Amino acid sequence: MKNIFFITLSLFSMGFSAQVGINTGTPVNMLDINGDLGVRRELRTGGSNTVKGTIGESGTILHNNSGLGVNDWKSIKIADGQGSMSVFFMNTVSDKTGAQFSNGNGSVTPYTENATIDNNWVVLPGTQDTYSVTSLSNKIFFTFQTTVQKTANANSSTGFACGIFVDNQLKAVRTDALIGTDGAYKIFNLNATLSNVPQKNNYVVKVACTKRNLNGGTLGIGRVVNDTYLNIDMSQSVLTTSVMQPY
Amino acid sequence: MKKIVSILCISVGLSIPAQVGIKTNEPKSTLDVNGDINLRGKLSVLNTVDNVLSEGANDQVLVSQGTGYPPIWKTLRIPEYEPNKFYLIFNNSFSDRTGVTFTSNEVSTNGTSRSTSFMKNAAYSSLNRFKKIPGLSQNFTVYSTQSKTYFQFETVVQASFPVNDNPDISIDYACGIFVDDQLVNLRQRNIKASNAASTFITHNQIGMAANLTKGQHSVSVACSRLRSFNTTATMGIGINVEDNINSFISQSSLKVDVYEVPQVFNTILN
Numbered sequence: 001m002k003n004i005f006f007i008t009l010s011l012f013s014m015g016f017s018a019q020v021g022i023n024t025g026t027p028v029n030m031l032d033i034n035g036d037l038g039v040r041r042e043l044r045t046g047g048s049n050t051v052k053g054t055i056g057e058s059g060t061i062l063h064n065n066s067g068l069g070v071n072d073w074k075s076i077k078i079a080d081g082q083g084s085m086s087v088f089f090m091n092t093v094s095d096k097t098g099a100q101f102s103n104g105n106g107s108v109t110p111y112t113e114n115a116t117i118d119n120n121w122v123v124l125p126g127t128q129d130t131y132s133v134t135s136l137s138n139k140i141f142f143t144f145q146t147t148v149q150k151t152a153n154a155n156s157s158t159g160f161a162c163g164i165f166v167d168n169q170l171k172a173v174r175t176d177a178l179i180g181t182d183g184a185y186k187i188f189n190l191n192a193t194l195s196n197v198p199q200k201n202n203y204v205v206k207v208a209c210t211k212r213n214l215n216g217g218t219l220g221i222g223r224v225v226n227d228t229y230l231n232i233d234m235s236q237s238v239l240t241t242s243v244m245q246p247y
Numbered sequence: 248m249k250k251i252v253s254i255l256c257i258s259v260g261l262s263i264p265a266q267v268g269i270k271t272n273e274p275k276s277t278l279d280v281n282g283d284i285n286l287r288g289k290l291s292v293l294n295t296v297d298n299v300l301s302e303g304a305n306d307q308v309l310v311s312q313g314t315g316y317p318p319i320w321k322t323l324r325i326p327e328y329e330p331n332k333f334y335l336i337f338n339n340s341f342s343d344r345t346g347v348t349f350t351s352n353e354v355s356t357n358g359t360s361r362s363t364s365f366m367k368n369a370a371y372s373s374l375n376r377f378k379k380i381p382g383l384s385q386n387f388t389v390y391s392t393q394s395k396t397y398f399q400f401e402t403v404v405q406a407s408f409p410v411n412d413n414p415d416i417s418i419d420y421a422c423g424i425f426v427d428d429q430l431v432n433l434r435q436r437n438i439k440a441s442n443a444a445s446t447f448i449t450h451n452q453i454g455m456a457a458n459l460t461k462g463q464h465s466v467s468v469a470c471s472r473l474r475s476f477n478t479t480a481t482m483g484i485g486i487n488v489e490d491n492i493n494s495f496i497s498q499s500s501l502k503v504d505v506y507e508v509p510q511v512f513n514t515i516l517n
Contacts, residue, residue, distance in 0.1 A: 022267050022278050028300065029291055035266075035277025042283035053285040059514060064289070064303035064320060071290050074308070078325050079509030081336045081390030110493040141340040141502055143399075157441055161496075173496050174403065174449050179441065189451050191401040191500045193340040213443070244338055 046070045085139065089243035095126025096236045098146070098223025099209045101160070106211035111163065115170040121163070121208035124222050127239040128206040133199050135245035140194040142172065144207055145187060146222040146237035149230055152182035153217030160219055162190060162209040164239075166197075175212065178219070183226035185235075207239055292317045328509055336390060337505035343382030344494045346402070346486025349420075349472040351479035358419065358473035361435065365421070371428035377469040380485050383501045384467040389459045391507035398424050398431075398454040400468055402485040402499035404438050405447035405492065408478065411440035418482050419473040424454040427464050431456045435473065438482070445489035447497070466503055 021027030023034035043062070044053030056062075056073025063074035099122035106120060117123075124146070133140070142164050150158045163173035172192030178184060190207075197203075209221045222237035224230045268274030270281035289302040290309070295316060303309075303320030310321045326334055355376040357364040364374065371377060380402070389396070400422070408416055421435035432454025440446050470484045481488050485499035 023265065030288060033278045038274070038276035038279040039284055040279075040281050044283055044285040045287075047285050047287060053287065055283075059516065061516075062290070062309045064305065064307050066305035069289070070287060076308070076323060076325070076515050077328075077512035078515050079328060079334060079336060079390070079507070080511035080513055081388060081505075081507070082325070082334070082509075084337055084388070085339045087335065087338060108491060110487075110491065110496060112493070113495045139340045141500075157443060159443075172498070175447070175492060175496060176449060177441065177443070189401065189449060191399060191451075191502070192498070193342040193500045193502070195342065242338075242340075244340065 045072060085244045085246055087242055088134070088245045089131050090240070091129055091131070092238060092240040093127055093129045094236050094238045095124040095207075095222055096232045097125050098235065098237065099124060099221045100218060100223055100225065101211035101214060101221075102218040105213045105215070108159065108212045111161065111170055111173045113170060117165050117168045117170070117208060121165075121210045123206050123208045124237050127237060128204065129239065129241055130202045130204050131241050131243050132201045133197055133203065133243060133245070136196065136199060137246055138196055139244040140197060141242040141244065142190070142192045142194075142205070143240045144190040144237070147185055147230065147235040148176070148178055148188050149183065149185035149220045149223075149225050149235065150178050150180070151218045151225050153215050155179075155181055156215035156217075158214050158217060158219050159212030160209060160221060161212060162188060162207055162221065164190065164192060164205060165208055166194075166203050166205050168204075177212075183229045185230055188221070205239070205241055207237065292319060294319060323515075325515065328512070331508055333395065333506040333508055335504060336394075336507045336509070337387050338503065339385070339387065340500065340502040341383055341385050342498055342500050343380050343485055344498045345381045346484055346494070346497065346499065347378035347380055347470055348481055348483045348486060348488060349376075349378070350481050351475055353472055354475060355471040355473055357471065361421075361473070365423070365430065365433045365435075367430060369430040371425050371430070371467075371469060374423075374430075374469075374471070377423065377471045379467045379469045380499055383499060384465065385501070385503070386463055386465050387503050387505060388463050389461055389505055389507070391510045392458060392461055393508040393510070394458055395506045396426070396456045396459060397504040397506070398452075398456075398466065399502040400424060400452040400454070400499070402450050403447050403487075403492070403497035404436075404450050404482065404484050405445065405488050405497065406438050406440070406478070406482045407480040407488045408440035408446050409444050410442055412477065414477055416440035416478045416480075417476045418478065418480070419476075420470060420482060420484065421473055422450060422452060422468060422470040422484065424452065425467045425469060426456050426459065428467070440478075445491045447487070447492055450484070466501070468499070468501060
């Protein structure tokens, strides 16, 4: 009993008129407990001198509504089926800088998964983004779209490839060719899915492109090379990254 | 009792050291209340990260942080459901590097009756020489009678063409998205030889199905060779047929999103 107080509310109806501290001499709340709190029966919120506070319906959760002066009890439900795979992260970034290629043909050797980025690839700077994976079970979905345009090369085809690099390793790539006269352009799409990648904070994703057979002329990817037909808003690139995980 | 009297006498800056029991003489915590407590104001808890007492932001709930730590106010990562609005309930994404190939003998008889064969809800079994891309046959579940299911499919189509000639060398093909082996969406396209051999193209397709029945459904993507023009070349869909590209480049991706107006709700607690 030396250090323990025994307060019997049933014997004395005690009303403290000021702030009370337990284990503190400088209470900052009406009751300031510098330690843990044990409650053996209901926790009531609200109420007045004449009415008891509410204990909430069974299953409701103690909740803070900043518009109320007291905590309330809230029923929180989730739709049937939600949570099998849920979007934990989604972001879209865009780029108007793009990449430009000329001066001879590039390699046409097929690209391999997890190849490290090298100086044959030009990063579209605005497409860089970061995402984190917190579950062993996950899907990462990338959607990339850009516009490519070429200048005259005697109407030969102009080949290129764009790939998605995660932590500087190639994770998905598509190759394509542009046919037509000076100023010809087309839309390039790349959709890819990665499954169950290792858990990690701050994966860095970016899109980089490389030239293949240019057959002369200049190629712009996400970039205008003949402004008769395009401007930088029309030619911009967009990358959307979604991380899906179960709850 | 003397000490209690002294508590009553102090009106400002009251401090009680050590453990306090209310209706118990053996308190097990700093304040142990053997009964209910009533909180007319807000519950503040110490946020140990920034050492600040917090009564929580709007709409936060109290969450345990385990032994030795105060509980913390946290925001729930689930939507507030409003009636008659669609929410993303199921989403998943699949990929495949096996693909399907077609020799010049594997031409579908549907190629001569396209507008009558490729009707919505046509049975997969009624179509001729449609091959399913193996890794894209998957199951998904619908939980509401009011739903929209969205499919986004991308693949690479390649043919073992030589350099183009006169008349043009090309192949007509089609890819269909099937739900429960019934056609919901089909796109047909032509791959034409270019002035480089071993032509390949990227194929994009978006489809949707509304108000599927509640329960599990299957989705699959199946493709077919509809007609050949001046060629006996082999065609691959989702797989390379020449080594100027590889199966990593030609892989297929299928994203499935189900948006629903929720009708059944579950508790978030165990």
